[in-house]
Amino acid sequence: MSHLSRTLPIKRAAHVYLVHEGQLLLVEERMDDGSIFYGLPGGKANAGETLGDAAVRQVLVETGLRVTDLMFVSLIEGELLTGTRNECYANFGRFTASFSGDLAPTDPEVVGVKWVPFEQVEGLVRYGPPPEVEERNPLIWVPTRDFVRGQPRAYYPI
Structure with missing residues (x-):
């Protein structure tokens, strides 16, 4: 049970399922321990930015x-x-979208x-480790698992 009486920082992020011919676009990032992490394109919303605007901005970079x-x-x-x-x-939003352009990341990570x-x-x-890496939390990947299986749900409580 959540303890909503506590004050926690809120992290808002948006990620996009980009699909082409039965394939999903993933980004490869190097973790602090040197390993490669695969994730969805997208990321944290800035203050005052909608999840949709964050998705567009983050996918571009x-x-x-x-x-x-x-x-x-x-x-x-x-x-x-x-x-x-x-x-x-x-609060993590997941979207699909149309896309155009060439693969040319500018994000140094x-x-x-x-x-x-x-x-x-x-x-x-x-x-697994390190535990503070949210992308390695299995709950973050459940919606992606469901999406690629063709069974997405609209809401996933953590």
């Missing part, structure tokens, strides 16, 4: 692609990383961008 016609898929909401220094209340067949997406997911 992480992939080089311009996205339009955002369609809402799901919302992930709840307390995340409880007991760590990054503890927060999360992105070391690659890769089209991955749906059936291979789950095999790239890494869980």
Whole structure:
């Protein structure tokens, strides 16, 4: 049960499922421990920025692609990383979109961008240490698992 009487920082983020011929676009980022992390393009919303605007901005810097016609898929909401220094209340929106342009990331944290067949997406997911890395939390990947299986839900409480 959540303790909503506590004050937690709120983290708002948006990620986009970009699909082409049965493949999902993932970004490759290097983690602090040197390993490669695969994630959806997107990221944190700035103050005063809608989730949709954050999705457009973040996808452009992480992939080089311009996205339009955002369609809402799901919302992930709840307390995340409880007991760590990054503890927060999360509102993470997931969208699909049309896209144009060429793959040309400008985000220095992105070391690659890769089209991955749906059936291979789950095999790239890494869980585990360090625990403060939210992307390695299995709950963050459940909506993506459901999406590639063709069974997305609209709401995922953490």
